[in-house]
Amino acid sequence: VYVKAENPNYETVTGSGTVTITKKKITLEGSDSVVYNGSEQKLELDASAATGVVSGETLGFDRKPTAKGTDAGTYGGTWKRDDTSSYDFNFGSWYVTKANNDDSTDNYELEITGTLTITKKPITITINGNSDTKVYNGEEQTSETEVTPSCSDSLFDASKFSYTGATTITKTDVGEYTEAIDTTKASYDDDNLDVTFVAGTSVTFEITKATMTLDVENYSGEYDGTAHSVTATPSVTEGTTLYYSTKNPSAE
Numbered sequence: 001v002y003v004k005a006e007n008p009n010y011e012t013v014t015g016s017g018t019v020t021i022t023k024k025k026i027t028l029e030g031s032d033s034v035v036y037n038g039s040e041q042k043l044e045l046d047a048s049a050a051t052g053v054v055s056g057e058t059l060g061f062d063r064k065p066t067a068k069g070t071d072a073g074t075y076g077g078t079w080k081r082d083d084t085s086s087y088d089f090n091f092g093s094w095y096v097t098k099a100n101n102d103d104s105t106d107n108y109e110l111e112i113t114g115t116l117t118i119t120k121k122p123i124t125i126t127i128n129g130n131s132d133t134k135v136y137n138g139e140e141q142t143s144e145t146e147v148t149p150s151c152s153d154s155l156f157d158a159s160k161f162s163y164t165g166a167t168t169i170t171k172t173d174v175g176e177y178t179e180a181i182d183t184t185k186a187s188y189d190d191d192n193l194d195v196t197f198v199a200g201t202s203v204t205f206e207i208t209k210a211t212m213t214l215d216v217e218n219y220s221g222e223y224d225g226t227a228h229s230v231t232a233t234p235s236v237t238e239g240t241t242l243y244y245s246t247k248n249p250s251a252e
Contacts, residue, residue, distance in 0.1 A: 001016060001017050001018070001019055002014065002015070002016045003015045003016065003017070021107075023106075023107060023108055023109045024052055024054065024107060024108050024109075025052050025108070025109050025110075025111065026050050026051070026052040026053055026059060026096075026108050026109070026110045026111070027050065027051050027052055027111050027113075028045055028047065028049060028050040028051075028059075028065065028110070028111070028112045028113070028114075029045075029049075029112075029113045029114065030043060030045045030046075030049065030113075030114045030115075031043070031076075031114065031115040031116070031117070032115075032116055032117070033116075033117040033118075033119060034116070034117070034118055034119070035118070035119050035120075035121050036071070036072045036118050036119065036120055036121045036155075036192045036193070037121070037155075038070075038155050038192075039070065040068055040069070040070045041068065041069065041070070041116065041118060042066050042067070042068040042116070043066065043067045043068070043075075043076065043114055043115070043116035044064040044065070044066050045064060045065040045066070045089070045112065045114050046064065047059045047060055047061055047064075052108070053096065053108075054104075054107075056098065056099045057096050057097065057098050057099070057104050058096065058097050059094065059095075059096050059110075060094070060095050060096070060097065061091040061092065061093070061094050061095075062091060062092025062093050062094075063090065063091050063092050064091065065079070065089035065090075065091040065112050065114060066089055066090055066091070067087070067089065067114045067115065067116040068116065069116060069118055070118075071118065071191070071192055072118050072119060072120045072121075072191065072192045073117075073118055074115060074116070074117050074118075075115070075116045075117075075118070076089075076113075076114040076115040076116050077113070077114075077115070078111065078112065078113045079110075079111070079112040079113075080109075080110075080111050081109065081110060087114075089112055089114065091112075094110055096108050120191075120192055120193055120194040121153075121155065121192065121193050121194065122193075122194040122195075122196065123151055123153045123155065123156060123193050123194070123195055123196070124151065124195075124196045124197075124198055125149050125150070125151045125156070125161065125186070125188065125195055125196070125197050125198070126149070126150050126151070126197075126198045126199075126200045127147050127148075127149055127163065127181045127183065127186055127197060127198070127199055127200055128147065128148050128149075128150060128181075128200035128201045129145065129146075129147050129148075129167070129178075129179065129181055129200070129201050129202045129203030129204065130145040130146055130147070130148065130203065130204075131145065131203070131204035131205070131206070132144050132145045132204070132205050132206075133205075133206045133207075133208060134205075134206075134207055134208070135207070135208050135209075135210050135211075136173070136174050136207050136208065136209055136210040137210065138172075139172065140170055140171070140172045141170070141171065141172065141207065142168050142169070142170040143168050143169045143170075143203070143205035144168070145167055145168055145169070145203045145204070145205065146167045146168075147163050147165075147167050147181065147203065149161040149163075149186075150200070155192075155193065157190070160188055160189040160190050161186070161187075161188055162186070162187050162188075162189070163185055163186050163187075164185045164187075165181065165182040165185030165186070166179050166182075166203070167179075167203060168203070168205075169203060169205035171205060171207060172207075173207065174207050174208065174209050175206070175207055176204065176205070176206045176207075177204070177205045177206070177207075178202040178203065178204050178205075179202060179203040179205075180199065180202050180203075181199035181200065181201075181202060181203070182199075183197040183198065183199050210236075212234055212235050212236045212240070213234070213235040214232055214233070214234050214235070215232070215233045215234075215235075216230050216231070216232045216233075217230060217231040217232070217233075218230055219231070229244055230244075232244075
């Protein structure tokens, strides 16, 4: 810009100066935190939230700047013009218009910062042990049992559950045996979920008494002054004691 100063008492002088108008910075920022739900989730930034736009002028985009993701994690970042490392908010082009609709884009520089955080979803899985019953056979027997996970959350997938604890019981004698659930032996293969394991019913194995038969041979003979009895033969002789009585033990 050139300037001339005139005064009747002085010689006229001239000068010049430079007017430098730098670009004004527009900043558009936003963030959101959501819980994982198995579907794609988005953070959309609205141009009206931007700061730095001169009054009467309007910032616009072809599409809203968007950060998006599905799995648990952090998505987004910062975008600057001509910065190849910028996050792609997929907004197409940006522009600024004056009140009279003249373009004012070249008067600005734009910086967008947006962060979408998807946190792990907490779920609770209850681990229940199954039960089995076998009949005593004098030998060591092993239960045919396993553990079953249960969860009411729709994101739960039983195929991702595993358990390395004891799921069977091996015993010989008659009785009821249990194996408690050890939640530290459980795992779930999904990094998007924050899983809590709860012990439910224990693994149970019952060995019931076997059935023994008794073959009784009657005695019949003429009185001879000596005592007589029946002859009894149990189907299982080892460990079996026979008791003879004139009273019916079943009626006692």
